[in-house]
Amino acid sequence: MKKNAKKKLHRYIRFFSWILFIIYLVVMVYFLFFCEQFGRTQGIIYRYNIHPFEEIHRYIAHADGIGIVNVVINLLGNVVCFMPLGFVLPILSRRRWGWFAITMISMLASVTVEGIQLLSRLGSCDIDDIILNTLGGFLGYLTFLICNKIYRGVLKRGRERR
Numbered sequence: 001m002k003k004n005a006k007k008k009l010h011r012y013i014r015f016f017s018w019i020l021f022i023i024y025l026v027v028m029v030y031f032l033f034f035c036e037q038f039g040r041t042q043g044i045i046y047r048y049n050i051h052p053f054e055e056i057h058r059y060i061a062h063a064d065g066i067g068i069v070n071v072v073i074n075l076l077g078n079v080v081c082f083m084p085l086g087f088v089l090p091i092l093s094r095r096r097w098g099w100f101a102i103t104m105i106s107m108l109a110s111v112t113v114e115g116i117q118l119l120s121r122l123g124s125c126d127i128d129d130i131i132l133n134t135l136g137g138f139l140g141y142l143t144f145l146i147c148n149k150i151y152r153g154v155l156k157r158g159r160e161r162r
Helices: 003-034 054-061 068-080 083-092 099-120 127-161
Strands: none
Touching (some): 003 083, 068 127, 083 099, 083 127
């Protein structure tokens, strides 16, 4: 692939990533603070959890009573919802990101969200959400690394064919 074509492709990828990231942020704000199906309304009894793994254990131990769908939505949903952050940040920035930086940014973003939920009493502040969200950011970064390796391999094969 010619250098100009490669730069143009990178610009398209970055532009598309910005659009997806903005959409992701809007959707996240809605689900984290305004979605009534997830208890994001005022007037409910407010709960918070500061004991690590307590809610994770409760969800797993009482999956029959809570319902497997609710367990998956809570546990897997908290992981999956932060994966785009770990995936897209390295694309949006020209800075070379490492797993530790992405994990810390994911954790700080999650702490911020949980802090806002604590102060606004929309949703519930839960240390387990921070753990699961941080894991999601890390897994998103691992997914980025895998996709980036595949992308570079495709580019390399394209150069070798010429």
